[in-house]
Amino acid sequence: MGMDIDAAVFDVFGTLTDWRSGVTEALAAVGNRAGLQADWGAVSDAWRRRYRPALLRVVSGDLPWLPLDGLHRIALDEALAGHGAGLDALGEAERDELVRAWHRLPAWPDAPAGLERLHDSRVITATLSNGGVGLLARLTKHAGLRFDCLLSAELVKSYKPDPRVYLSAAELLDVEPRRLLMVACHPDDLAAAADAGLRTAYIPRPLEWGPDAAPVPTPTDVDLVAADVPDLARVLATNG
Amino acid sequence: MGMDIDAAVFDVFGTLTDWRSGVTEALAAVGNRAGLQADWGAVSDAWRRRYRPALLRVVSGDLPWLPLDGLHRIALDEALAGHGAGLDALGEAERDELVRAWHRLPAWPDAPAGLERLHDSRVITATLSNGGVGLLARLTKHAGLRFDCLLSAELVKSYKPDPRVYLSAAELLDVEPRRLLMVACHPDDLAAAADAGLRTAYIPRPLEWGPDAAPVPTPTDVDLVAADVPDLARVLATNG
Structure with a gap:
């Protein structure tokens, strides 16, 4: 060529x-510790799907730039709120831990x-x-x-x-x-x-x-x- | 600790x-090709010594920022002009080649x-x-x-x-x-x-x-x- x-x-x-295997494993670990049950693969997918619209709002100038951890946190909060099954019960420390799953x-x-x-x-x-x-x-x-x-x-x-x-x-x-x-x-x-x-x-x-x-x-x-x-x-x- | x-x-x-061995070798190669003789180690030292004042002019805002290759070129031109021994005879292509010696x-x-x-x-x-x-x-x-x-x-x-x-x-x-x-x-x-x-x-x-x-x-x-x-x-x- x-x-x-x-x-x-x-x-x-x-x-x-x-990312799906890594994030699903982290969600399952955090969720099980909190006594929650869910289709954690589906939660991963929902999280990832909500990330892109948040990102495009930064590219378009609608949102000020923020680090990826911040975008992931916004998308996670939306995914947990939208999923039901009591996932809203996860606290600040658990959510921060989940955002850091994307680092490993x-x-x-x-x-x-x-x-x-x-x-x-x-x-x-x-x-x-x-x-x-x-x-x-x-x-x-x-x-x-x-x-x-x-x-x-x-x-x-x-x-x-x-x-x-x-x-x-x-x-x-x-x-x-x-x-x-x-x-x-x-x-x-x-x-x-x-x-x-x-x-x-x-x-x-x-x-x-x-x-x-x-x-x-x-x-x-x-x-x-x-x-x-x-x-x-x-x-x-x-x-x- | x-x-x-x-x-x-x-x-x-x-x-x-x-840097001194690498740059001296490059100077000797380019200089010999041009039929020039000099203490190439001393030319390397002079080049490196002229780099820092140029750099400090950027830090102080006296010069606009330019890439390191540009600073090296300014310092090289000064070092060759100041050295005598006919080093001013080196042309554009040779000087660019010398600046790139700092890449390897x-x-x-x-x-x-x-x-x-x-x-x-x-x-x-x-x-x-x-x-x-x-x-x-x-x-x-x-x-x-x-x-x-x-x-x-x-x-x-x-x-x-x-x-x-x-x-x-x-x-x-x-x-x-x-x-x-x-x-x-x-x-x-x-x-x-x-x-x-x-x-x-x-x-x-x-x-x-x-x-x-x-x-x-x-x-x-x-x-x-x-x-x-x-x-x-x-x-x-x-x-x-």
């Missing part, structure tokens, strides 16, 4: 880490080895996440995800899909946008990166929303599709 | 990398293993350098220096010793300044970090300015002194 990629930046929640999610099994392989190549690797720098440092250390650099939407006080986030990665890494590859399992993230001039790679994560979720169609308007992170490393070594 | 350190941030030029310096021999050991501990490790994020990504990859995160004065568009640089590291890593350790071989960097509320660790680098340089007295107003990076990792594992 001859894409001439100098750096690859990765979405983290969903693309490299299994498990990696998808292929991700650590794939990132090591990319690290050993000439391509510079970085996160490009809505998680803050401190969260990313803890999460990548916990999950064994090796990067050359951590980049975050926090550095421009906004959130993806704001084009400033993608362009800040090109500027900070000192690479041209067309030589910067955005890697994600979310077509909307990749579409926004492409609009900003970046190249795009799609990695399917069919289990992101659990084993019973409807399949996501593979997007056709991306520069490449890889089966997983080691496959991406192989493709970039061959064609990058 | 019970310092309760959550994160350690490192100076890079001098503390972890041997050799590590001090102890640094890679010491940083790996720290990475395997609970302490978060990051750079805190006047080099930009892209420069640091290239340099740490080239030199085999493993960090959990790269932080740069570029992120607040200033330079050390501006207190905003040290405080930005605490804010981005989400740690209290008193639980953040600044590691450097330069007493002035550590003094500025301490003024901003950080803890400080001094590592001597007696060869920073070459084998004939006058010895630097060990500062007495730091929280700890370590012989090298593995020694720092050992001390933090025991007392941190």
Whole structure:
């Protein structure tokens, strides 16, 4: 393909880490301790679904920027209030503990080895996440995800899909946008990166929303599709 | 000591990398190609000495912020003009190549293993350098220096010793300044970090300015002194 990629930046929640398993486990632990019973996977899904509208209110300027923990807390409060089953009984300390579950999610099994392989190549690797720098440092250390650099939407006080986030990665890494590859399992993230001039790679994560979720169609308007992170490393070594 | 350190941030030029050897080698290569002869180590020293006044003009607001490559170029032009021996003959392409020598310096021999050991501990490790994020990504990859995160004065568009640089590291890593350790071989960097509320660790680098340089007295107003990076990792594992 001859894409001439100098750096690859990765979405983290969903693309490299299994947020649903990590968050469901944390909800179950906190809930059981409080004597509550619920379909904790469904609570995770509701929490995650309420996160995006809150985030888009920041991107549109309707809400002032606040750290991801703050957005997660707003979405959690809404999800707990909306779920019934007495989940409103969870207190401040429990809610803070749940928000911190996003700092220590498990990696998808292929991700650590794939990132090591990319690290050993000439391509510079970085996160490009809505998680803050401190969260990313803890999460990548916990999950064994090796990067050359951590980049975050926090550095421009906004959130993806704001084009400033993608362009800040090109500027900070000192690479041209067309030589910067955005890697994600979310077509909307990749579409926004492409609009900003970046190249795009799609990695399917069919289990992101659990084993019973409807399949996501593979997007056709991306520069490449890889089966997983080691496959991406192989493709970039061959064609990058 | 019970310092309760959550994160350690490192100076890079001098503390972890041997800029003088790397820059002297680059000057010799470029100079020999141009048919020039000089004491290239002395030219390196002159270049480095002219860098700091240029940097302080940015911190004071006398010069607008510009990337480190730009500061290095100003200082290089001054050093070449001041040196005589026909060094003014070096052209644009050669000068740009010399500025890029700061992107691929050799590590001090102890640094890679010491940083790996720290990475395997609970302490978060990051750079805190006047080099930009892209420069640091290239340099740490080239030199085999493993960090959990790269932080740069570029992120607040200033330079050390501006207190905003040290405080930005605490804010981005989400740690209290008193639980953040600044590691450097330069007493002035550590003094500025301490003024901003950080803890400080001094590592001597007696060869920073070459084998004939006058010895630097060990500062007495730091929280700890370590012989090298593995020694720092050992001390933090025991007392941190």
